[in-house]
Amino acid sequence: MSPKKPKWREVADHFANEIAEGKYRPGDQLPMIRELVAQGHGSKTTVMAAYSALEAEGLVTTTRGHGTTVRRRPPQQIRRHQDRYNWEKQLAKRGDGERRNNGVVEKDTGLDHDEVECHAAFNAVPADQEVAARFGVEPGTLMLHRHYWHSTPGSPIALSLINSYLVHAVAARNPDLLDSSREPWPGGTHHQLSTIGIEIAEIEDGIRTRLAAPDEARHLGIPAGSPVLLLDKTSRSTAGEVVEYSHVVLPGDRTEFRYTVPLDRWED
Known part of the structure; x- marks a missing residue:
């Protein structure tokens, strides 16, 4: 039985899948951290860790004061x-x-x-x-x-x-x-x-x-x-x-x- 994913990874994978499926397109903004906390997706620390993982994986860019947006990725x-x-x-x-x-x-x-x-x-x-x-x-x-x-x-x-x-x-x-x-x-x-x-x-x-x-x-x-x-x-x-x-x-x-x-x- 595979070990359970940490909560931050579940949140990161959720948004990674939605980006892959086109729900969020390049330039779109992801929900604010406080919104996800209020919706029960986890603590502020959990959501911040999820967004940091998405940024490290090249899917989003986080800018202070402007939130987190899906990256416009050049071709592979x-x-x-x-x-x-x-x-x-x-x-x-x-x-x-x-x-x-x-x-x-x-x-x-x-x-x-x-x-x-x-x-x-x-x-x-x-x-x-x-x-x-x-x-x-x-x-x-x-x-x-x-x-x-x-x-x-x-x-x-x-x-x-x-x-x-x-x-x-x-x-x-x-x-x-x-x-x-x-x-x-x-x-x-x-x-x-x-x-x-x-x-x-x-x-x-x-x-x-x-x-x-x-x-x-x-x-x-x-x-x-x-x-x-x-x-x-x-x-x-x-x-x-x-x-x-x-x-x-x-x-x-x-x-x-x-x-x-x-x-x-x-x-x-």
């Missing part, structure tokens, strides 16, 4: 990286029209091309110790730092936060690669690097977690202290050189990684 992202990276590489070789109307963000979220807005800012920066070590260059080597985030039209909430690095002298072989106004670039990084004779042959991912920094939580539209997924992505050329490094911050409440790993067959 499902990142199937083995398929995703090969798909993006092949996209780089297709015609300009097809490249302009497709992208990995759309692939991850299921959004149409016109439902995604790209925001980009580029800067020339000296490589710090970590970036220099990843590229095998001297600290202080000039890098092209590219900061990206994507959103749905008119929304201030980022789907992810991306910091990408290229060796500046390499990217400068095509001056167009230094110009953030050309983003979103049709065909992405694979096509960008192909314009300077570089083919990506291997991508290495590292995934870890931590709590969001305050500015990350604000930009990603998640409660302060929520977990985020950190993706360190290193791309190597056919010559074995690191040609791009990206550090991606993804909201833990709406990101899922899926992998299908083919295994070698046993020899008879």
Whole structure:
């Protein structure tokens, strides 16, 4: 026999189910704590614990003086990286029209091309110790730092936060690669690097977690202290050189990684 749920969990699950069923929609306000206490849902402490759980689970936002409202949640992202990276590489070789109307963000979220807005800012920066070590260059080597985030039209909430690095002298072989106004670039990084004779042959991912920094939580539209997924992505050329490094911050409440790993067959 399973143990009985604590009262605060029962209250939290009740409202989580009503949100899932659409009784409360994004932007709707949940009942005030004093109302639920008066209706017999538990003590003030119980209801506050229930609302805190809903906020920690990313379903609601509580603001002092404004109560608790259902969050407007950006789309879920499902990142199937083995398929995703090969798909993006092949996209780089297709015609300009097809490249302009497709992208990995759309692939991850299921959004149409016109439902995604790209925001980009580029800067020339000296490589710090970590970036220099990843590229095998001297600290202080000039890098092209590219900061990206994507959103749905008119929304201030980022789907992810991306910091990408290229060796500046390499990217400068095509001056167009230094110009953030050309983003979103049709065909992405694979096509960008192909314009300077570089083919990506291997991508290495590292995934870890931590709590969001305050500015990350604000930009990603998640409660302060929520977990985020950190993706360190290193791309190597056919010559074995690191040609791009990206550090991606993804909201833990709406990101899922899926992998299908083919295994070698046993020899008879």
